[in-house]
Amino acid sequence: MTIQTLAKVATLTLLASQAALAQNADRKFTSVAERDGQLEVRTSDGSYFIKPYSAAIIETSFVPQGESADPASHAVVLLPAAVKTTLKQKGGSIEYATAGIKVTITKSPFCIAYAYKGKPLVAEKRGYIHVTDDVVKGSKDIHKGEPRQLEAIEFALDKDEALYGAGERAVGMNRRGYRFTLYNKAHYGYGEHSELMGYTMPVAMSSKMYAIHFDNPQTGYLDFDSGKNNALTYEAIGGRKTYQVIAGDSWEDVVGNYTSLTGKQPLPPRWAFGNFAMRFGYHDEQEARDTVAKFIAEDIPLDAIVFDLFWFGKEIKGTMGNLAWDKDNFPQPERMIADFKDKGVQTVVITEPFVLNTSSRWREAVDNKVLALGPDGQPRTYDFYFGHTGLIDIFSQQGKDWLWGIYKGLHAQGVAGVWGDLGEPEYHPTDVRHATGSADQVHNIYGHQWAGLVADGYQRDFPNERPFILMRSGYSGTQRYGIIPWSGDVNRGWDGLQSQPEISLQMGMQGVGYMHSDLGGFANPVLDDELYQRWLQYGVFQPVFRPHAQEEVPSEPVYREEHTKALAREAIRLRYRLLPYNYTLGFDNNQQGLPLMRPMLYEEPRNAKVRAMSSTYLWGKDFLVTPVLHPGQASADVYFPANSAWFDFYTGEKQSGGTTGTTRAIALSADHVPVYVRAGAFIPMSKVVQTTRDYNTRQIELHYWHDASVQAGSGKLYDDDGLTAQAYEQGKYELLRFTSTLRDKTLSLRVASEVGKQYQRPERGIALSVHNVGAAPSSVRVDGKVAVFAWDQATRLLTVQMPASDQANRSVDIAL
Template sequence: MIRNSFVQLSAGLPLMVLALALAPAAAAATAERTFESMVAASGQLDIRTSDGRYVIKPYSAAILETTFIPAGEGYDPASHAVVLAPAAVKATAQDKGDRIEYATSGIAATITKSPFRISYTYKGKPLVAEKRGFLKVRDDVATGSKDINKGEARELDAIEFALDADEALYGAGARAVGMNRRGNRFTLYNKADYGYGATSKQLNYGMPIAMSSKLYALHFDNAQTGYLDFDSKKDNTLTWETIGGRKTYQVVAGDTWQDVVGNYTSLTGKQPLPPRWAFGNFAMRFGYHTEAEARKTVHQFALDDIPLDAIVMDLYWFGKDVKGTMGNLAWDKDNFPNPTGMIADFQKQGVQTVVISEPFIVNTSSRWQEAVDKKILGTGPDGKPLSYDFFFGHTGLIDIFGAPGRDWLWDIYKGLRQQGVKGVWGDLGEPELHPTAMRHATGSADEVHNIYGHQWARLVAEGYQKDFPTERPFILMRAGYSGTQRYGIIPWSGDVDRSWGGLQSQPEIALQMGMQGAGYMHSDLGGFANPVEDDELYARWLQYGVFQPVFRPHAQEEVPSEPVYRNAATKALARQAIRLRYALLPYNYTLGFENNQRGLPLMRPMVYEEPGNPKAQSMSSTYLWGKDFLVTPVMTKGAQTADVYFPATSAWFDFYTGERHAGGTTKTVALKADHIPVYVRAGAFIPMTAVVQTTRDYSTRRIALHYYHDAAATAGSGQLYDDDGATAQAYEHGKYELLRFASVFKGRTLSLSVASELGKQQARQPRAFDVSVHNVANRPAAVKVDGKAAAFGWDAQARLLTVTLPANAAAARSVVVTL
């Protein structure tokens, strides 16, 4: 949340930008690297060279880590990203004279002795190779990063790789530059871009990871600031550069894109399943000034019959003004006289309360002197708190890398949770203004900048594990690092402009971040920045939001972000979108479970469906929501038609009309004002449920189960995951039920089955199914439910068969249709 006037202040920051000049000696240094010796022992391969040492070790048969330790430096084993312990993977090392082959059953490294080079394969398929490997480079003295003591361009460590001419590249965190990011050079420095539109090269959440259409990822395991160059010079080179620290990277491979993200999130950690209310609708704006205003808003959602699960308080909860109060982090009792009563009243309505916090404490805050006395602030070189001018006041920054700062901030969050607050909103956590001169408990500002949000999310997650171990935290933050998903971060894409350009950048950002493990990346629905009232844009953004991970309208208050304060026609469209979001809760919550178990993103790019299709490799205008929905957001004002590409892997059915579209085709479809184009895969099961006002009242005791029949879909599958929506690690503790759906079509017989798996601590409850089988052209000859003839309905015009499975607690159910 950057305010307009801050943009002017940021221009002079000593941040690293994009120019680079290679040191003249760099090429010569790498050309002179020679192989000296090899030792394979203790689960790793040690290679000695003329200028240092390489350590190569497997984490699994799909993950290999390489570290270069230059002569004169020691080995730094610390990683902020990796949590997977190296497995006891059988790896063989063979010296074949001119080369050494170090191989697992899947991934392998070949070390060529002269000229020295390391290349990687997976199951015999070439992946990537170092080009010149480790080298030293320098930033441009005029525009690049500088040594703050000497004013000279900094020397950077770099690792260089060779690319194939035709491979597409993804990664580097949150950016909006086109789905295939090859040809760009990215700054690895988390930085807000206030009011960005269709493009943004640098945003709040960067990650040092490159992913390739050849089905591998290169993760550079070092959080210090630097650059990631995706072949910007068009010479088939990928280069990672850093100001210092370990020279470690992991090569992650897989047979499919799903394998690659699954292996990467095994390496860096899986996302916990959020509380179920996080899948509902949020009331949010900048911001609610008073308790009365917040109460009125929650009440209005109920009056307008629009579902609601949370209300989010911006910074007015602790201060009457934007400036001068940041860091108070206590209720302003003048405007919020009874916060605990308000929160309790909201909870009675099934609405949770989330409050904002920032890592800055201004010197006019009621807590400033406390912060100074308790030594919780980042310091200058003199060891004293470093304070500086900021849009919100003259400020210090909480040092969350030290125990005093962490403990102080967690005590505040703990107190808020005891008041009933259910969610932490951490804003400005890049941090937004972070002087290079600042020192933290574990390093300089530029050394720890990119993991500030990572450590902040960790602080909250570990605090909950310690003090509220049975609860799932809700952690809304816009800055993080590789692996932050394991702490439960719900990231959003920053202060996007309220414009069509702002909407156009959002699918790419969310899809890319899901590929990189951050499965809940989402946008401020409707756009945040600038007082633009465009009802068509608002409706289209919310219709897209139904099929993004978190449904959360948010904006500056001049134009309301809440649908209850829009005109009647716009409110009606918003209500329809929100109610569809709630109807899809069984499907959407199951996507959260799949993300938790397998690392699969909720939003999936077309390249997941057709990895070898160049068109799919660069597409973000159409994407997959889970496995079975195909979604094309409407992102152009006044558009009457949209071009939709239907993947060749399946036939696809219009979610609203049932019209069938053959796969492998592109069609121009007519647009409707009340929804965006959405299609369902042939052979898919879509579980839905009755709309509720709040997820507190959600139930799977009666499921509307839609199956999309097609003659070409001889087998289909799906699932529904259910638990209490609140207990931490419910699945691991056996407090769950998992329904598996399957279909078989043979001859004239279509068989549908439901099988129930129960956790050890779960009792099976009676459940009814209202089954709808789509695309049934003729009235069936017979329908059996659980082996007995059953009554059914058939709509010839809609080509729809309907049959009910009465409620019972059987572990297996079936429908057999004779066509």
């Protein structure tokens, strides 16, 4: 028997064993037919509709007898392509296949199983079933009272596969063993563990490199084998019985395919990659002006200032819903905003979906039918922390028009970004009625709809501008609206910091690339300088750099003691030096769905020991980062992935990951967390600017980490004006591609420029630094001409100045 035959037998055996575990004896196959680009499989209790979106994405919908199909999806935006499929009937089974995914339907006992390129992925266990919600009366879960019936879809799992997904949680990277509530809910002051937070998603991802997205926003549960019976179960109060299986050859493919299905994140404005001034909150104009002035005086870069709820009211309670500047404390907001803009600082203001009956807009909201209703058809009002309130019906045309009118007015004043807070919604009684459904039916898409309102408004009224939408709640696919989500009101403690890498890594895997934390921690008046320093040092390598906290202890570095301020300045300045690299990460996220923060799973998908790892992660493709998560640490355990050399970003010291990956204790410095760069990596950097308004790529620093083990390397830099929506699609961009080749003792570096049709390539100088050069080169040629260079024996650093040129292609040849 040949190796190929053995492999085929092994695959068939796996499929057979999977089918045996995954079956529903009560469901009987009756017929199959292929029509209109999908397969219809009829059973004794309903019909399955199986539809490919691409070779690696396939959708299955079950419609029980007596029900009709609901075609509406809040998550999916990809149109099903004309995918070539094959249909084969083999006695007791049917195979429906694309070039990638194969669906095998076993007739008796009935079973549906999925494989990708011959590799079994997952199979329905009992498929569509009813289950009893066993939540007891008085519990803290979403449903209080008597048990109720839920509709569920059950899958069979391999006994050793790790699971990820379910949105924003802090339970450990491998989330198997939990039954997660699907009900967006803020968790104030959480620390290292939180099972329910503000941004849940009905998506499961497996270490076998597939994802299942359950295409239904209604409240329920996602059970990651909590019963230890090798079952993955999606449970909901009602709605669609639709899911998509997404596969790929790598994690980059899986997440890229998922974001093709649900939408890619637009590139934010470049200032979003800068530093924010923010606290709870600035009480008046003078406080805000003094803060911005202090950043400039202290030589700490700044790009935005964010106003919490005091912009519209003097008190925390009783004023929510005013949504207009308090003219006593902010007498000339337009002038203040314009003055900030002249300094390169953008203004962002908080808004909430609640209108209190004590606010100045209460009567306006009622008269304009803006608010969600109760069972009696009148605006549903209730008490919560901030006062007696109604809730904007973001699903009604009146609610959308009213709220967008407010945003449009703020835009006219110069406000550059929207902060949407409490968008779970924070308190959402089950008897509230919205234009498109009950509270529990639409609760999980409230933030999604809100972000969509802002994105759609910008596209319609300000089509050339990129929106900035800071929100803590969303749903599958909200990334396509440009949401910049944060991880909520985290405790200002080491326990709060410890959960942050996991949260951002998981959300990036689920398509939400900009999940980040309130740097320094938000909740509780804790003054811990070491914690603050380490959190900001981690923040350099997370998607958005935004310290924020309760005002009793300052969140802004300019108000901290001198040593802490100096370390914060150093971190922020590094953040700005990395703008070319970081902005390019945003471009890759926009084009390919690639997360900015990536788990070690991306690097070593088949290495079981990294499946649960979040302590060391990748920032983009080429940085290896290990945050310092405990007080008083003298060293940190850094994991070095296999098959690559890694260089200390600060000292140049080389580490090897060996052939299997290795963990080493690395001595810590007070001024940074451990950061390493991959051998063969290009890292474009720039000089520090006070604000990204002054950033350009006419002069860049290009760092290359040479190693004899690397025969070829590559990198890139994306550039545009930082403001125009869809600049790349409009041809208003430049893309620099960097390559290296090592042959014999000649290291050749190339820079190639691709310029969009509506863009002018600048004349550019490049300060090239080649790291890990063991001896002075015998010669260096730039664009074919002998060039002057410098080599430092102690640091093993070679530096070459490439003179300014508007050439599309540049070259450096180094004779080592």
